[in-house]
Amino acid sequence: MDIRFSGVSKIFYPDITALEDVYLEIPKGEFVYLVGPTGSGKTTLLRCITREVAPTRGQITVGSFSLRKISRVDLSIFRRDIGIIFQDFCLLPHLNVFENVAFVLEVLGAPPREVKERTGEILDQVNLWRRRNLYPPQLSGGEQQRVAVARAIVNSPSVLLADEPTGNLDLHTAEEIMQLIMSINALGTTVIMATHNQYLVDAFRQRVIGIRAGRVVRDEKRGRYSLDGEL
Amino acid sequence: MGSFKYALRDGTRLILRHWGLAFLTVITSMAVFYLIGASVLLVLNTRHIVNVLEGELSIQAYLAPNADYDAAARAVASVNHVTRVVIITQDMALERLRQRLPDRADVLTLLGENPLPSSLEVSIDRADSVESVVNALAAIPLINDIVYAGNLAEKLSKFSRFAGQFSLAMLFVAVTASAVVLFNTIRIAVYSKEEEIGIMLMVGATPTFVAMPFVLQGIILGGVGSLGASVFLALSYNGIITRLKDLIPFLPLLDRSTVVFELGVILVGAGATVSLIASLVAVETFTRRAMKPL
Numbered sequence: 001m002d003i004r005f006s007g008v009s010k011i012f013y014p015d016i017t018a019l020e021d022v023y024l025e026i027p028k029g030e031f032v033y034l035v036g037p038t039g040s041g042k043t044t045l046l047r048c049i050t051r052e053v054a055p056t057r058g059q060i061t062v063g064s065f066s067l068r069k070i071s072r073v074d075l076s077i078f079r080r081d082i083g084i085i086f087q088d089f090c091l092l093p094h095l096n097v098f099e100n101v102a103f104v105l106e107v108l109g110a111p112p113r114e115v116k117e118r119t120g121e122i123l124d125q126v127n128l129w130r131r132r133n134l135y136p137p138q139l140s141g142g143e144q145q146r147v148a149v150a151r152a153i154v155n156s157p158s159v160l161l162a163d164e165p166t167g168n169l170d171l172h173t174a175e176e177i178m179q180l181i182m183s184i185n186a187l188g189t190t191v192i193m194a195t196h197n198q199y200l201v202d203a204f205r206q207r208v209i210g211i212r213a214g215r216v217v218r219d220e221k222r223g224r225y226s227l228d229g230e231l
Numbered sequence: 232m233g234s235f236k237y238a239l240r241d242g243t244r245l246i247l248r249h250w251g252l253a254f255l256t257v258i259t260s261m262a263v264f265y266l267i268g269a270s271v272l273l274v275l276n277t278r279h280i281v282n283v284l285e286g287e288l289s290i291q292a293y294l295a296p297n298a299d300y301d302a303a304a305r306a307v308a309s310v311n312h313v314t315r316v317v318i319i320t321q322d323m324a325l326e327r328l329r330q331r332l333p334d335r336a337d338v339l340t341l342l343g344e345n346p347l348p349s350s351l352e353v354s355i356d357r358a359d360s361v362e363s364v365v366n367a368l369a370a371i372p373l374i375n376d377i378v379y380a381g382n383l384a385e386k387l388s389k390f391s392r393f394a395g396q397f398s399l400a401m402l403f404v405a406v407t408a409s410a411v412v413l414f415n416t417i418r419i420a421v422y423s424k425e426e427e428i429g430i431m432l433m434v435g436a437t438p439t440f441v442a443m444p445f446v447l448q449g450i451i452l453g454g455v456g457s458l459g460a461s462v463f464l465a466l467s468y469n470g471i472i473t474r475l476k477d478l479i480p481f482l483p484l485l486d487r488s489t490v491v492f493e494l495g496v497i498l499v500g501a502g503a504t505v506s507l508i509a510s511l512v513a514v515e516t517f518t519r520r521a522m523k524p525l
């Protein structure tokens with residue numbers, strides 16, 4: 001699904017401008033880093049794609065969906081094709097690791113056997129199979145992060161939105177997660193990853209979109225984390 | 232059908248998780264539906280009694296000596312609420328008396344010329360029109376005297392009408408009360424899973440899918456409550472009716488098993504419907520708000 005922003009602005013009540021006049025084209029299958037100082041609007045941009053946030057001005061289309069006027073049922077159908085790694089994980093504390101991942105598939109009405117198989121597979125991939133019966137509060141930050149990744153990719157979405165997916169990981173684990181996300185991308189999933197991780201951005205070179213104070217200030221095909229030492 | 236299985240699993244989990252609340256909700260809806268059922272039974276029974284009494288209700292209008300039967304009958308038949316007029320001639324009256332006193336034929340022959348007056352047997356449609364019919368009959372000059380069974384039936388019929396209205400009002404209050412209790416219980420359950428619902432909606436669960444466990448929870452609670460109410464109602468109605476039959480043997484009460492069974496079916500149906508609506512409203516308002524973008 002191609003993602004297109006045209007003239008998108010978001011002003012939070014009363015007068016916080018989180019995005020300003022953003023034009024973007026992200027073709028299907030692309031890998032994009034979203035970089036910028038804290039508070040620059042990265043999370044807000046991602047939340048516009050999931051329609052948690054409605055732009056004050058401008059249009060967003062994702063594939064055949066125009067997000068301005070979308071019915072509730074269409075929105076659900078649309079969201080099934082979007083995997084999200086939230087900046088703060090958003091794991092459910094009273095479900096164990098397995099259930100946290102499995103319930104994404106249950107929501108889609110997948111038969112129990114398939115849910116079990118697929119969840120097992122993905123937990124294996126993120127090295128959490130042995131932790132499957134633990135609850136999120138019993139996990140380390142990095143383990144929680146991996147559960148969040150597993151949940152986002154378990155139903156092989158067309159678009160993966162990753163908000164700081166390596167925030168709590170040591171370099172080694174961060175690289176592993178990164179490899180995982182890139183392998184998903186190699187299968188055709190569009191990935192938009194907001195990150196402050198300079199090492200990763202510079203090691204795995206991809207398209208970089210830089211935003212400052214809600215504006216897109218640079219967009220490079222094979223960019224680096226910072227330009228002239230500035231974000 | 233996977234979705235339904237998940238909904239059933241999550242619905243029962245919800246009940247177990249909030250078992251205290253579930254228990255209170257069941258008790259409340261049980262009490263409410265018991266009240267509804269009891270007042271319906273009261274109404275049905277007074278209606279029934281009134282109907283039976285009405286069927287037996289007739290006014291005797293004694294005619295003046297030598298009055299023209301047919302003219303009198305025509306006059307009476309034209310009175311409002313009169314459904315049937317039967318002419319009882321002097322001879323018929325005597326014959327009836329003879330039948331009533333079969334072994335006293337001798338006494339009757341002693342009477343000589345027939346001293347019994349001719350009369351009209353007037354049937355009317357409703358118990359509470361007795362008074363007006365009697366007044367109208369009194370105004371007919373051919374009629375000498377009027378005898379009727381007093382206004383017991385009329386009072387009963389008024390009571391029955393009042394009972395009907397009262398229980399309708401009760402019904403309304405009770406259904407509203409149980410709907411509110413169910414609504415609140417479901418809403419508490421919804422809020423306890425606020426986070427989970429939020430994430431479910433983010434990963435593409437439809438509002439219907441999200442609502443199902445809660446609606447099931449509501450239907451189970453409301454259904455169990457009204458079912459319990461029906462069972463208690465059947466037990467207590469049987470007890471009361473046997474007691475009453477001993478006390479007032481001639482009181483025409485409704486046959487027990489079928490009436491209570493039908494009422495039970497209706498109560499459970501009503502309970503399930505009320506809880507379906509209450510829980511749907513509770514979840515829907517929530518998901519609607521949760522899906523609204525910032």
Ligand SMILES: Nc1ncnc2c1ncn2[C@@H]1O[C@H](COP(=O)(O)OP(=O)(O)OP(=O)(O)O)[C@@H](O)[C@H]1O
Pocket residue numbers: 012013016017018036037038039040041042043044045087525
């Ligand atoms: N719901 C909201 N209401 C009001 N202001 C908001 C809301 N969400 C975000 N903002 C504001 O919008 C701006 C952009 O926030 P956003 O979360 O998009 O930044 P970010 O780039 O993701 O930052 P970080 O790198 O720290 O995650 C901030 O100034 C923030 O305070």
Ligand SMILES: [Mg+2]
Pocket residue numbers: 042043044087163
């Ligand atoms: Mg952010």
